Amino acid sequence: MSMTQQEADFASRIEADFVQNPVYTGVEQAILEQRLPPGTRLAETDLAEFYGVSRTIVRSGLQALAHSHLVTLRPNRGASVANPSPREAREVFEARELLEPRSAREAALHANRSDIRALRRHAQEEHDAMSRNESGRALRLSGRFHVMIAQIANQRTIAGMIENLVSRSSLIIALYWTRSSTRCDESCHNALIDAIERNDADEAEELMRSHLVELHSALRFDVTDTSNLTLKDMLSQ
Incomplete structure (x- = not known):
């Protein structure tokens, strides 16, 4: 097996892990359906409670979302939905x-x-x-x-x-x-x-x-949007 094939197989396994992670799939869909606006804080405890999973699974899902540029991870500040400039x-x-x-x-x-x-x-x-x-x-x-x-x-x-x-x-x-x-x-x-x-x-x-x-x-760069809903409310919509 060539190194290229090994790398492809490894990438496929990683992708499969992401798909099986309920935090990754749930938050991704909520973002793509615009239920989670840019800048929304994604608290690990709230996500763990909502999806009924451990903090370890939450962190894995958030890492995958950050790799896809959908979530921003900041030291000591946690995760939030990315807010593109x-x-x-x-x-x-x-x-x-x-x-x-x-x-x-x-x-x-x-x-x-x-x-x-x-x-x-x-x-x-x-x-x-x-x-x-x-x-x-x-x-x-x-x-x-x-x-x-x-x-x-x-x-x-x-x-x-x-x-x-x-x-x-x-x-x-x-x-x-x-x-x-x-x-x-x-x-x-x-x-x-x-x-x-x-x-x-x-x-x-x-x-x-x-x-x-x-x-x-159709893009205008002087427009922003905010929401007063909780994270649980937005994920449940």
Whole structure:
């Protein structure tokens, strides 16, 4: 077995551990669904009580979330949901604008019928969530749609980067979003699916690029948000 394969197997085992950690999965989903605003303090005792786990499991989950840039850990101050600066927000979207159009192009060249069916089912789920005004869930599903395209492109390394950037985008949207009408809507994603199904690489690439530029343009960096809810209240929503 090569060292590269050993490293890949080790990374897979670590990822599996994260997925089995209820603090990691629960807090991640709450962040992606915008139930935990940026800056929210994540007290270990509260998390341990809410999820019914030990402080050791809580710390492991928080470490994993910090590795994903979703949580900030500070010595003697504990953990809190990351609070991206305007500069970081711009850099995240600029990185997405560089990576995702190319992934959309490759997806159009590699997608099969099963991939297209999966994308259409996912887009319908997202649309249903929006119709029910479940904006947080719709946002999480929208981000997952972008990750699915990168996975269909068969770009494992880039897909991992995009998944991380998409997660961080949810925090940025929670802080700086101003135009809900420009969120990933049904028509936008369906147009991308249509281009991928036609194997139209040029169209898929351009649609993804223009879509991300539009999302980026909807950010305002003089907007903040606060909440008076407790951590337990936010996790329970």
